[in-house]
Amino acid sequence: MRLGLNIGFVLGGDDHLDHLRLVKEAEQLGFSVTWAAEAYGSDAVTLLTWIAAETSTIDVGAGVLQIPARTPAMTAMTAATLDRLSGGRFRLGLGVSGPQVSEGWHGVRFGKPLERTREYVAIVNAAMRRETVAYDGKHFTLPLPDGPGKALKLSTRPLRDHVPVYLAAVGPKNLELAGEIADGWLGILNDPAYLGEQLNHIRTGRATREPGLGLDGFDVVATVPVMVGDDLQAAADPIRGYTALYVGGMGSREKNFYNQLAVRMGYADAAKEVQDLYLAKQHREAMAAVPFGFIDAISLLGDKARMADKLTAYAEAGATTLTLTPFASTVDERIAALRTVSEALELAGIGD
8 A cells, every 4th residue: 555645725825835845755755646636726736736846756646626627628738748747747636526616616517427527538538649539428529510620639749648547436426437437536534444335336337347357456545634642532633624524514415425425434413413513604513523433434543553553454445545634733743644654554564
């Protein structure tokens, strides 16, 4: 199992410099990849380009580029450019985002997300192969049939004719799609005890792609919060806001994929309470309502020895990359957390 780093967003101030310090430390520790995200603030491409220019060995991954924010052709252009500038270190993570961001921020209807993702990835892959791209789908048509446009091919020569494609997937059907059309899966709220259930859906997709095709070569990326500390309850507290946001506030009451995931994981009552409180703008109460057991299940908490046991559990469950989100309050403490997990991986003897 390999380690990755999630640096998330640029929020303001000098946090981008903190991100760079973390990435450089991760690179020194031998981490395989760093991921940057986007929602409706900082974009992932600019941050990853800057990070790539300041590093030399660690991969830079989009976790994720939002499908409603860019045409598939634009994403292929970006992937080809960033992969070349980084020396073949780019990983293309994609996701449809959610209805609120897709329709409220980008003005793109959220309907039929699986169909749109399938078509989108097909066009990106064709463009990266420098095919003359002509596509007649339900959601994308290239070129438009009633105008002067003509089918084109990428004018630059990519360093690679395929960059690794990852899908951010939560629900069962989206997990199947990831197995069928992608090279990896970007997971979130990952409990090793539930990971096998999720991987069964990915296996179904892999078999659809090719009968008998298993998970060999497919990158299972579990993203986990990290807090070092002897007091487990205290270590869990900084993660409460993150879990409450996802379970309670990431979407509407009717369509919150993360809340539905928590229900499938066995936390139905807690998921409802957290959502009710969060949507009532009682955020502190929502944070307090997140069960410690849920936070502990999806996180690395405690000392090096306890983390080594949890890393082993993730590896045995099928995770091939464990992406860390350190929650300590200072960058020095977050760097120390990366070192602790790196030592824990060595202690567990499961590093790649």
